Amino acid sequence: MPGSNSTRTMVDPAAPEFVEGWSMVQTLGEGAFGEVKLLINRESGEAVALKMVDLHKHPEAETSVRKEMLIHKMLKHPNIIKFFGSRREGLMQYMFLEYAVGGELFDRIEPDVGMPSDQARRYFTELINGVHYLHSRGVAHRDIKPENLLLDVNDTIKITDFGLATIFRHSKRERMLDKKCGTRPYMAPELLAEKEYLAQPADLWSCGIVLVAMLAGELPWDEPSSKCHEYLIWKRREASYLGTSPWTKVSTCVLSLLRRLLQPTSAQRFTVTQIREHSWIAKHVTTPDIRHKSNGKTAPLTVSPESGPASKRICSELDNSFPVCVERMACSQPQPSVKAAFSQHLTAADDLDTDTLCFSQPAKPDHLLLASSPTTTNHDNSSATPLQRLVRRMTRVLVNCSLQDTIKHLDELFDTLHYRTAAHTPNILTVSTVDRRGAPLVMKASVLNMGAHILVDFRLSKGCGLDFKREFVRIKEGLAHIIVTGPVTWSLANATNTLPA
Incomplete structure (x- = not known):
């Protein structure tokens, strides 16, 4: 088309x-x-x-x-x-x-697995380029995380959501920041220490946590404070952290970069120049x-x-x-x-x-409805139809029962998974649970008639993207008996008339 x-x-x-x-x-x-x-x-x-x-x-x-x-x-x-x-x-x-x-970066991260190192390196390099530009304009983002990193049609990182951004430098005069804001697992320790902090090292710390998430498919700690055992082990450089997850999932070379990037003392943290000069980055630099x-x-x-x-x-x-x-x-x-x-x-x-504020865009169009691995990347989108480029998303499944029966199956499954029903409007089920750190996780399931099959579209409303994907895996397992597993086709008219609006 x-x-x-x-x-x-x-x-x-x-x-x-x-x-x-x-x-x-x-x-x-x-x-x-x-x-x-x-x-x-x-x-x-x-x-x-x-x-x-x-x-x-x-x-x-x-x-x-x-x-x-x-x-x-x-x-x-x-x-x-x-x-x-x-x-x-x-x-x-x-x-x-x-x-x-291309959707959100977190959709490329397989929970508890991550993504290939070469792919993570490229995304990380683009992220650092974008953050360096922000800092050159005197802007601190203050909420760097995979959900706020989008991908264009060429699979290029795009930093988004500047709702927490602020100006820290104007006319060559730089100010300290004092607002404790961001997403706790990605926040730098100085933001939780009840003192003023420098903008640039704080953003770069968040970039380091994103790198861990990309390579390991998990976050290293709930928050970088004295309340968190995993962080204290890292901070003290106790040898025991080397044998624990996520550090066992990254190479020695990457670990040396993370040690300097996730340095608890901001003055000792790597700068953008030092990041770019690190062997894991420098040996693989290519012209974009x-x-x-x-x-x-x-x-x-x-x-x-x-x-x-x-x-x-x-x-x-x-x-x-x-x-x-x-x-x-x-x-x-x-x-x-x-x-x-x-x-x-x-x-x-x-x-x-x-x-x-949790604004996001749809997931990578290269993930088919019945779901390829989130680490699979296909850079050639030229053969995709306009409809396909709109509807493909990893967190969608097709099922082979009626719309009413699908809603019944979902209700029963959500009860089994101990989700709380937050709302139940026609063909849209909103449920909530908590993520691994006890924070609210809210999801919506839109049930759409595609003609021969029913499309169930799951979308994160609030909470951690990685934990949302973990929950989606559980949901998909619970629906395995009705999920369509073979090739499917559907009417263009039905598909365009039922996309969630």
Whole structure:
């Protein structure tokens, strides 16, 4: 389905229209303050992620959202998710972001296994490049974790979610930070020590924890404090930690890097320069290939004010000083400019608990519905149809019973797993449990009629991505007797009409 007509057919005519010509196709993620929706242009097939925050329900988020947008406008880097603009309607704030079709990094991490070392090295190098750029602009992210690291169509890391970001340097003057924010397993120890801290070492510590997660499929501790036995063993460099997980899963070379990167004293922690010079990184440095896989050529990064459909104004703010582009849903088509498409629609806080904001985008499209290994990577997406690039996700399964029976099986399984029912709307089951460290873990299961089969789409609403995947494995085992295990086909009309919105 490489032609433009095929991109038009993938949008359900009944899908809600955000503004003229742009339809909300599906929910990409959600958090306590709002949702992220996928917007598709009916004419061109262009895709944009729409982040929505309801300030009527959550007035406490207004300062943070305003700050997030101001910071995001400053950022223009290959490893940072692009910010296209914003729109305010009453107390509803909209942000328009690059659609990262590759999903979240955590979907590439197999629980308790991780991913191949070469793959982790490349992702880590791109992460460090992005973080180094942030710090060069005087920005601290303060919530680096796999759920906030997305992947584009070329499998390139994109740092996202700047809800906790702040400015730590302005006009060459740097300030100490004192807000204790982030996600505890990824936070640096100085953030929990009731004292001011330096921004850059704190972010780099979080990068180190991400590296452990990528290589071992687990986190080394619940939090880096005196309350945590695993952290104290690491801090004291007791020999016993070498024989424990996750350290037994990483090579000696990587362990030497982690010892310096996860140094409890921030002044002794590796800098970006030292990270790049470490043998595990330096011996494998390659020139980034940012060419599109469909044609081997670099996409034009130009903006034409005359291009794009003539529809009503979408955003109220846009920085037109830099060019951006986003992949069409069919790779073989020329790359459109989202700014160009929006050009006729546009004129150009610091303290939140990160658990209240958990925005994410769909998982890697290379994972088939019936689930390949999360460590499997296929960089060639050119053969994927627009529909396939929307619906493929590791945490989805097809089952061979009726919609009503599927809901019954899910209810019984959730009772067996001792999940608590948080909500039960038509065809959507919301359940909660706790993760390994006792924090809330909330999941949603959307039950969708695909014609010959039923699609059950599981999505993380709140909590740890790795623990969500562990729970999904348990759920999948519990549904094994009804899961379709062979090749399947379904009606394009059914599929597009039932994508979760």
